[in-house]
Each structure stands twice: as C-alpha cells, then as structure tokens.
Amino acid sequence: MKITNLEVYELKIPFSIGIKSSSADFLKQDGMDFCVIKIETDNGFTGWGDAFSFNCRRAVSEVILNMVKPHLIGKNPLDVQNINFELQKKLHLFGRYGITMFAISGVDIALWDIVAKNSNLPLCNVLGSAGIKKIPAYASLWRYENKEAVKDRCSSAKNLGYNYIKLHEVFTSEVRAARETLGEEIPVMVDTNCPWTKDEARQILNSWEEFNLYWVEEPINPPEDFESLSNIRSESLIPLAAGENACTSFEFKKMFEAEAVDYAQPSVTKVGGITEFNKVVSISQTYGVQVMPHSPYFGPGFLATLHLAQSMPNPGLLERFFIDLEAYLYPEDIFTPKDGFFKINGGIGLGYEPDVNVLKDYIVK
Numbered sequence: 151m152k153i154t155n156l157e158v159y160e161l162k163i164p165f166s167i168g169i170k171s172s173s174a175d176f177l178k179q180d181g182m183d184f185c186v187i188k189i190e191t192d193n194g195f196t197g198w199g200d201a202f203s204f205n206c207r208r209a210v211s212e213v214i215l216n217m218v219k220p221h222l223i224g225k226n227p228l229d230v231q232n233i234n235f236e237l238q239k240k241l242h243l244f245g246r247y248g249i250t251m252f253a254i255s256g257v258d259i260a261l262w263d264i265v266a267k268n269s270n271l272p273l274c275n276v277l278g279s280a281g282i283k284k285i286p287a288y289a290s291l292w293r294y295e296n297k298e299a300v301k302d303r304c305s306s307a308k309n310l311g312y313n314y315i316k317l318h319e320v321f322t323s324e325v326r327a328a329r330e331t332l333g334e335e336i337p338v339m340v341d342t343n344c345p346w347t348k349d350e351a352r353q354i355l356n357s358w359e360e361f362n363l364y365w366v367e368e369p370i371n372p373p374e375d376f377e378s379l380s381n382i383r384s385e386s387l388i389p390l391a392a393g394e395n396a397c398t399s400f401e402f403k404k405m406f407e408a409e410a411v412d413y414a415q416p417s418v419t420k421v422g423g424i425t426e427f428n429k430v431v432s433i434s435q436t437y438g439v440q441v442m443p444h445s446p447y448f449g450p451g452f453l454a455t456l457h458l459a460q461s462m463p464n465p466g467l468l469e470r471f472f473i474d475l476e477a478y479l480y481p482e483d484i485f486t487p488k489d490g491f492f493k494i495n496g497g498i499g500l501g502y503e504p505d506v507n508v509l510k511d512y513i514v515k
C-alpha cells in the first residue's frame with residue numbers, strides 16, 4: 151500500500167458561546183478553525199486527521215502541504231510509527247513544539263485511521279481495546295469574565311448531565327460564582343491558560359483553596375517552567391494539571407521527573423498525534439500520573455481522543471468544549487454525552503467520515 155495523495159481542508163465554522171461576554175478576545179476567534187487532512191492510498195483507503203489550528207490555520211496548512219507532504223507520498227501508511235519518527239527527525243529544527251508538530255500530529259491521526267480501516271476494525275481495537283468503556287465527560291466552558299454568564303453556563307451544563315465542569319477564568323469572582331451555583335457536589339476545574347508568575351500563582355492558589363477545586367490548569371508562564379509548577383504544587387492543596395502545551399513524550403518525562411503535575415493533559419492534535427499520545431500514556435503510567443486528555447475539538451482529533459481514551463486503563467475525564475457550532479463535521483450526538491458519559495459507535499477506523507457538505511460550505515480559500 152502506498153500514499154498517493156494528501157489534501158488539507160481549511161475550515162472556519164462560526165459558533166455560539168451561549169451568552170454575551172466581555173472577554174471576546176479569549177482565543178481571539180470569530181470562528182472555529184480546522185485543518186482537516188485527507189490522505190488517500192493506491193488501494194482506495196482514505197484516512198482523516200486534523201492538526202491544531204486555532205488562530206494559526208493557514209500556517210499549519212502550509213507546513214502540512216510544503217514540509218510534510220513531500221515526505222509522505224509513496225510511503226506505506228501501515229508504517230505510521232516509523233513515519234512519525236522520521237518526520238520528527240527531518241523537521242526537528244523547525245520547532246519541536248508548535249506549528250510543525252501540529253502538522254505531524256494531524257497527519258499521524260489520518261495514518262492511524264487508514265491502519266484501522268485496513269484491519270477493518272474500529273481504531274480503539276487496533277490500539278488494544280474492546281471499545282466498551284463509558285468515558286466520563288466534562289464541560290469545558292468559554293472564558294466569560296462575567297459572573298452572571300458563568301452562573302448561566304454552569305447551570306446549563308449541569309442540567310445537560312455533566313458531572314464535571316471546567317472554567318476558563320482567572321478572577322476569583324467567577325470561580326466563586328461557579329461554586330455557589332453548582333454547590334459542592336459537582337467537581338469544578340479552573341483552566342487559567344498560563345497567566346502568572348510563580349509568586350502570583352502562589353498567592354492566587356492560596357486564596358482559591360476554599361473552593362475545593364478538582365484541579366487548576368496551567369497557572370504558570372511559561373508552560374515549560376516545570377520547576378516553578380513543582381514548587382507551587384508542593385505548597386498548594388489544589389491539584390495541578392498541564393500538558394496541552396508540552397512537546398512530545400520527552401517533555402512529559404521532564405514534567406513527571408520534576409513532579410510538576412497531578413494530571414497530564416496531552417492533546418492529540420498537538421503532541422505528535424496518536425503515536426506520541428500513546429507514549430505519553432505509557433510513561434504517565436510508569437510515573438503514576440493520571441492522564442486527562444485535552445480535546446476541545448470537533449473534528450477527527452475529537453474522535454481520535456475518544457478511541458485513545460478507550461485504550462487507556464484509566465481513561466480519566468474527556469473534555470467537551472461547551473460551545474455550539476453552526477455546523478458539525480460528524481453527527482452532533484457524538485459530542486453530546488449521555489448522562490455525563492461518552493461512548494463510541496463501533497464504526498471502522500475513527501468511526502465516522504466527515505460530512506462532505508460541511509467540508510464544502512465552510513472551506514476557507
């Protein structure tokens with residue numbers, strides 16, 4: 151089998167955050183960006199992947215087409231682990247984390263889709279799982295910087311059956327509003343997206359101990375300052391999570407050696423695809439750290455994460471970005487947990503093919 155073609159569909163799909171907010175520049179997006187990758191083979195298989203592309207869609211697409219694709223044409227997709235290794239080796243000087251690795255990640259997901267389709271099995275089966283687990287979901291809220299909006303969205307998520315809710319807030323007033331709205335029975339996480347120095351983080355985490363948070367995510371800038379994270383962690387009662395900005399399993403190893411986190415958050419569209427995500431899961435087990443997949447996605451990356459979660463002995467909680475897209479690449483109920491849990495459908499490969507009308511209607515030229 152040989153790879154004969156690779157195409158990138160650059161999409162921008164408008165979305166609703168449910169309620170007006172003052173922090174419209176959170177993620178600075180006027181639509182959800184996608185780099186959807188289609189890889190075709192000489193014997194008729196098609197694999198789908200996606201590369202992280204929030205606010206960097208065109209750049210990622212150019213890397214895929216100009217720097218990755220030339221290394222892929224003619225290769226056997228069943229050699230995915232070796233292809234990933236060779237791409238990382240050939241492209242290392244262009245950034246071990248960031249746009250180059252996003253591109254490699256998307257391609258890796260599409261290759262694994264082909265590997266599973268060639269076996270006529272769901273991807274999770276190929277990854278060593280029967281695929282029958284119920285994966286607990288968490289609602290991952292937009293950043294509103296508005297107490298009333300946070301209360302509204304927390305109530306909405308709770309009413310939809312989510313048993314865990316994550317905020318993207320940095321001010322105490324919104325964290326308090328969430329806890330007051332949800333009571334003590336719903337675990338609350340707070341993702342801060344790397345805003346603080348070590349000293350600032352120490353002070354704020356001290357003041358947040360009263361909220362009994364399930365975790366605080368990425369309190370320190372820069373994200374790879376594992377020594378500072380480790381110091382904060384040793385001083386705080388609040389568990390820490392990080393990893394969506396970590397580059398490959400090598401950086402996770404450093405994170406674990408520094409005892410920097412309670413929860414590790416590899417992101418399949420950023421970390422190096424399914425191949426690298428699986429390595430992170432392996433070393434997380436060795437170091438006794440729970441993986442909580444980062445997955446605010448609505449494309450092949452979300453499906454890949456569902457299959458990976460099936461293959462993890464302890465799948466942790468799976469992130470559902472709590473926004474509503476104008477259109478979905480897959481049936482919307484895939485992204486809608488039932489009674490707080492995700493399941494998979496048993497379809498071959500990633501389990502679904504993207505809607506060709508959505509690919510056509512939301513393409514960015």
Ligand SMILES: [Mg+2]
Pocket residue numbers: 341343367368394
């Ligand atoms: Mg995060």
